[in-house]
Amino acid sequence: MIRSLSCRTEAKLLAHAFQGYAAVRPLTLEDHAILSAAAVGLPLEARARLAAEDKLEAEILLGNPERIEKLIREEDAGMARERIEYLYRTAPARSRKNLEALQEMYEGHCHLCGWEPVRLYEQALCQGHHLHWVSRGGEDGIENMVLLCPSHHVAVHRCNAPFDYGELAFFFANHREPLQYNAHLPRSA
Numbered sequence: 174m175i176r177s178l179s180c181r182t183e184a185k186l187l188a189h190a191f192q193g194y195a196a197v198r199p200l201t202l203e204d205h206a207i208l209s210a211a212a213v214g215l216p217l218e219a220r221a222r223l224a225a226e227d228k229l230e231a232e233i234l235l236g237n238p239e240r241i242e243k244l245i246r247e248e249d250a251g252m253a254r255e256r257i258e259y260l261y262r263t264a265p266a267r268s269r270k271n272l273e274a275l276q277e278m279y280e281g282h283c284h285l286c287g288w289e290p291v292r293l294y295e296q297a298l299c300q301g302h303h304l305h306w307v308s309r310g311g312e313d314g315i316e317n318m319v320l321l322c323p324s325h326h327v328a329v330h331r332c333n334a335p336f337d338y339g340e341l342a343f344f345f346a347n348h349r350e351p352l353q354y355n356a357h358l359p360r361s362a
């Protein structure tokens with residue numbers, strides 16, 4: 174079905190053709206018709222609406238189950254029941270553990286700009302960020318997390334910057350910013 178779409182790629186393997194930000198291409202009306210026909214009869218996606226990722230992520234990292242559940246309920250995020258339970262029962266403890274591991278591993282540096290608050294102020298001021306947003310189904314494993322200084326963290330969320338695992342970089346509207354620290358991340362082929 175994907176091969177029948179008009180968007181073309183130089184990639185030899187189909188699996189490589191649709192990875193990463195660089196692979197994003199516009200769809201034609203014909204493509205739209207092909208995809209619409211293929212979607213008939215598929216079950217409805219339970220995560221169609223999105224919770225506010227910055228708020229949800231902060232609550233998960235602070236580890237307060239009641240506030241996570243309240244936020245999801247208030248935002249009417251349209252998530253499946255199992256996902257909601259996972260987010261407030263399992264994700265907080267795992268995310269916090271991973272955040273501590275990252276702070277230790279990188280001595281608290283911002284993975285983008287290298288700011289080092291632990292050395293400068295003896296304070297772990299960088300924050301955990303989920304590369305694949307948890308409100309969009311992202312996992313809470315360490316390979317989905319980076320440390321960002323507060324400024325970079327806000328910039329990534331405000332700009333809705335996608336992350337490319339091939340280049341290990343965030344893509345903003347007019348430039349890309351590669352991670353300076355990335356040893357814990359897998360590289361896509």
Ligand SMILES: [Zn+2]
Binds near residue numbers: 283
């Ligand atoms: Zn930074």
Ligand SMILES: [Zn+2]
Binds near residue numbers: 227330
């Ligand atoms: Zn974040």
